[in-house]
Amino acid sequence: MAHSQQDVAGSPFPASLASNPELLARSSTETAALIEALERLPVEFREVLLLREVEGYSYKEIAEIVDVPQGTVMSRLSRARRHLLEYLSNRLKRENAGGL
Numbered sequence: 001m002a003h004s005q006q007d008v009a010g011s012p013f014p015a016s017l018a019s020n021p022e023l024l025a026r027s028s029t030e031t032a033a034l035i036e037a038l039e040r041l042p043v044e045f046r047e048v049l050l051l052r053e054v055e056g057y058s059y060k061e062i063a064e065i066v067d068v069p070q071g072t073v074m075s076r077l078s079r080a081r082r083h084l085l086e087y088l089s090n091r092l093k094r095e096n097a098g099g100l
Protein backbone atom coordinates (compact mmCIF):
# COMPACT_ATOMS: atom_id res chain seq x y z
CA MET A 1 0.00 0.00 0.00
CA ALA A 2 1.34 3.37 -0.93
CA HIS A 3 1.85 5.83 1.89
CA SER A 4 0.33 8.58 -0.22
CA GLN A 5 -3.01 6.78 -0.09
CA GLN A 6 -3.40 7.03 3.68
CA ASP A 7 -6.54 8.80 4.77
CA VAL A 8 -6.44 12.07 6.67
CA ALA A 9 -7.17 10.38 10.00
CA GLY A 10 -3.84 8.56 9.76
CA SER A 11 -5.31 5.14 8.99
CA PRO A 12 -2.69 2.69 7.73
CA PHE A 13 -5.18 1.59 5.06
CA PRO A 14 -5.75 3.31 1.71
CA ALA A 15 -8.82 5.53 1.48
CA SER A 16 -10.55 2.91 -0.71
CA LEU A 17 -10.34 0.37 2.12
CA ALA A 18 -11.02 2.82 4.92
CA SER A 19 -14.28 3.89 3.26
CA ASN A 20 -15.50 0.30 2.79
CA PRO A 21 -15.98 -1.51 6.12
CA GLU A 22 -16.37 -4.94 4.48
CA LEU A 23 -13.10 -4.63 2.55
CA LEU A 24 -11.37 -3.19 5.61
CA ALA A 25 -12.53 -6.10 7.79
CA ARG A 26 -11.43 -8.64 5.19
CA SER A 27 -8.04 -6.95 4.82
CA SER A 28 -7.57 -6.80 8.60
CA THR A 29 -8.49 -10.47 8.96
CA GLU A 30 -6.10 -11.50 6.19
CA THR A 31 -3.32 -9.41 7.71
CA ALA A 32 -3.89 -10.98 11.12
CA ALA A 33 -3.83 -14.48 9.58
CA LEU A 34 -0.56 -13.74 7.80
CA ILE A 35 1.04 -12.35 10.96
CA GLU A 36 -0.10 -15.42 12.92
CA ALA A 37 1.30 -17.71 10.22
CA LEU A 38 4.64 -15.87 10.25
CA GLU A 39 4.85 -16.09 14.04
CA ARG A 40 4.40 -19.86 13.84
CA LEU A 41 7.42 -20.28 11.57
CA PRO A 42 10.69 -21.38 13.13
CA VAL A 43 12.91 -18.33 13.61
CA GLU A 44 15.44 -19.37 10.96
CA PHE A 45 12.66 -19.68 8.35
CA ARG A 46 10.92 -16.45 9.34
CA GLU A 47 14.22 -14.58 9.31
CA VAL A 48 15.14 -15.44 5.71
CA LEU A 49 11.57 -15.01 4.48
CA LEU A 50 11.29 -11.49 5.89
CA LEU A 51 14.74 -10.52 4.64
CA ARG A 52 13.79 -11.68 1.14
CA GLU A 53 10.12 -10.74 0.81
CA VAL A 54 9.90 -7.64 2.99
CA GLU A 55 13.40 -6.21 2.90
CA GLY A 56 14.19 -7.31 -0.66
CA TYR A 57 17.65 -8.72 -0.04
CA SER A 58 19.19 -11.10 -2.55
CA TYR A 59 19.97 -14.70 -1.64
CA LYS A 60 23.65 -13.81 -1.48
CA GLU A 61 23.01 -10.86 0.85
CA ILE A 62 20.80 -12.96 3.11
CA ALA A 63 23.48 -15.66 3.28
CA GLU A 64 25.97 -13.04 4.44
CA ILE A 65 23.55 -11.52 6.97
CA VAL A 66 22.59 -14.81 8.63
CA ASP A 67 26.01 -16.40 8.06
CA VAL A 68 24.87 -19.53 6.24
CA PRO A 69 25.57 -20.86 2.73
CA GLN A 70 23.38 -19.52 -0.08
CA GLY A 71 21.93 -23.00 -0.62
CA THR A 72 20.73 -23.02 2.99
CA VAL A 73 18.99 -19.69 2.39
CA MET A 74 17.20 -21.12 -0.64
CA SER A 75 16.20 -24.23 1.29
CA ARG A 76 14.90 -22.22 4.24
CA LEU A 77 12.94 -19.91 1.95
CA SER A 78 11.34 -22.87 0.22
CA ARG A 79 10.39 -24.46 3.52
CA ALA A 80 9.11 -21.18 4.95
CA ARG A 81 6.88 -20.59 1.93
CA ARG A 82 5.59 -24.17 2.08
CA HIS A 83 4.80 -23.86 5.81
CA LEU A 84 2.99 -20.55 5.23
CA LEU A 85 0.95 -22.01 2.39
CA GLU A 86 0.01 -25.08 4.42
CA TYR A 87 -0.95 -23.06 7.48
CA LEU A 88 -3.01 -20.52 5.57
CA SER A 89 -4.69 -23.22 3.44
CA ASN A 90 -5.63 -25.21 6.55
CA ARG A 91 -6.91 -22.09 8.27
CA LEU A 92 -9.07 -21.21 5.27
CA LYS A 93 -10.48 -24.74 5.18
CA ARG A 94 -11.30 -24.58 8.90
CA GLU A 95 -12.97 -21.18 8.51
CA ASN A 96 -15.03 -22.35 5.54
CA ALA A 97 -16.04 -25.55 7.31
CA GLY A 98 -16.92 -23.82 10.57
CA GLY A 99 -18.53 -20.75 9.08
CA LEU A 100 -16.07 -18.46 10.86
